[in-house]
Amino acid sequence: MKNDFRLKYPLWMMAFIVLLAIIAYSLDSPVMEYVNNSNETSMEITIEPAKGIVLLVSLALYFTLLAIFLLQLKKYNRQNPTQKISAISIRPPEYLEQDEGMTYITRKAVQKVYTYITWALPILATIAIILPLSKLYIIYGILTVALGQYLIFYFEIRKHVKEETE
Template sequence: MLPRLVRSPFIPLVMFVGLIGFVFTVAEDARAQSSLVFFAALLLAAVFLLWVILVLQHNKKHPRQKVSLNSLLPPELREMDEGERWITFNACRNVYIYYTFALPISTSFCILFPDFPYLALSLIGVLGVGQYIVYWLTIRKLNQY
């Protein structure tokens, strides 16, 4: 259970959505919402600290399958054998296909609706969440075989 949780794309997804929410909160009138900004920062720090604790616990229990805390490679990209490399290849391919359609659509929204100041930031959040969903659904589908 612990290796699946540490390598799951949902923890980075929660941190990403939390960061987008934090940026939205700070972008509003920060003086009027100082307690909300503090709560958002505290929640984001708590999720990050929980992830670090889980990774350290995983590394202690599974010394041959360590997850690096300072690696640029996401922990969900486990490529230990050819089968996992094939699954990762297909998942990344599907995410690439997703971006081929999603980027022009989101650019069109930014061009068509220039009066909405947070539209671009919202679309970045939607693109990131969509990427994790496409990746996770592909991994899940291919792991069933």
């Protein structure tokens, strides 16, 4: 159970969120030049050298992580043909619903996440309205809320799975 891919799924999502935050930083304020006249149509995006390196490294990391994630998912699906996880499922794959006990702890975790979201989103919206924040900080705020929801879910499930004894 402790090695169940669904238990680790929130950790994967948190890693992707952190990488997205780094990508967002590297893409912040690029110089864009768009030319559309009778002679040419072109668009040029210029990124600072340092940010360009950060972008390349973070993109490479992102796709490497994505490849490992998909391989792990494939391995899990091969080992659990009756409980397959789809990479493009609308329903969150981290839900543990094999039986009523697992459904119970999933419900508890989801309730905590819902409570968190109920507070976090209005607070984030209020901060964004009041403070003159740049697009990057608003993106960071959204990613922080997303990271928080996975953290809450992961620790709540882990608490129950860790406590159980043979």
